[in-house]
Amino acid sequence: MRFAVIGTGAIVEKFLAAARSVPEFSLAAVYSRTEERGAAFAAAQGAPLHFHRPEDLAACPEVDAVYIASPNYAHCEQALQMLSAGKHVLCEKPLASNAAEVRRMQACAKEHGVLLLEAMKSVFLPGFSVLAQNLPLLGRLRRVTAVYCQYSSRYDKFKQGIVLNAFDPKLSNGALMDIGVYCVYPVVKLFGLPRKVQSTAVKLTGGVDGAGSILLDYGEFQADLLYSKIADSALPSEFQGEDGSLLVDRISEPQRLTLCPRRGQARPLYDQTEDAPMRHEIAFFQQLLREPQRAEAYSRASLETAMVMDEARRMTGIVFPADAR
């Protein structure tokens, strides 16, 4: 499949490094807002084409699919332009600024008969399937604690008064959108929409959220989601049932799972280091074109994730310019 990439940041470099081990992937083009940067990035990555006008990328017949890795606020408009031109789209998380945008993007993909997938890398890793398959071992589920707290490499600059993209709510960025989504999506993918969402947030200068908590009420059990981009956490995530608990080393990249039965010894369920975790989402994206019926569950999870995050933002007063579009 002939891909183009939108964005020239570190995540695109990781994506392309991972894509090298994915059969059928080829890099056809690079889009950058700046012609020089696009040309330099294309040359460094071995892409034959580069564009700085999005309409030229959309019209390019040598591109089948586009990986979008721009700031969150830009996902919707860029995806709509590519989908309308008949390109399949693999879009970075969170899929959009809000659920209304997700609905527009999904309707557009449907109308044009193309694939739209949120690149939520965690759920395409084998560790996530092992987690889902082993949940019945826990008996009746009573609590999920999903933790992702990571001191952002851009936070030191923020403390000096320099607001980089990662801390700019004008770009629909902040702890919930950038980090919290890694806690919301897998829980919603496994259990669907909760009955109720409650949330609080730690706001920084200028109103951006630096950290937060979401409590999801699923009736028989609850899910606590803890996320931060201003502090690290050493805690694993945990699925807690009446018969035992299951520890997940990292909810954003499950690589080590441990089963702790209520009676008996803890034992490893899964332990596999991933050198290039993004290769799984790329391979799955290509696979979905052969099995499109499997896409529905992921579309639903993306929309329901956006709905939960909208509600968490409503409760914490986090508003983006994109919400008024």
Ligand SMILES: NC(=O)c1ccc[n+]([C@@H]2O[C@H](COP(=O)([O-])OP(=O)(O)OC[C@H]3O[C@@H](n4cnc5c(N)ncnc54)[C@H](OP(=O)(O)O)[C@@H]3O)[C@@H](O)[C@H]2O)c1
């Ligand atoms: N899957 C993962 O592990 C992972 C990790 C990090 C980030 N992400 C996601 O990837 C996306 C990009 O994150 P990032 O940290 O790389 O973002 P970023 O550095 O702020 O921007 C990414 C690229 O978008 C372009 N860009 C920068 N500012 C822009 C603006 N104001 N308007 C339009 N385009 C702009 C730039 O490319 P040009 O200058 O060349 O146009 C830049 O290289 C986000 O959705 C984020 O949540 C995913």
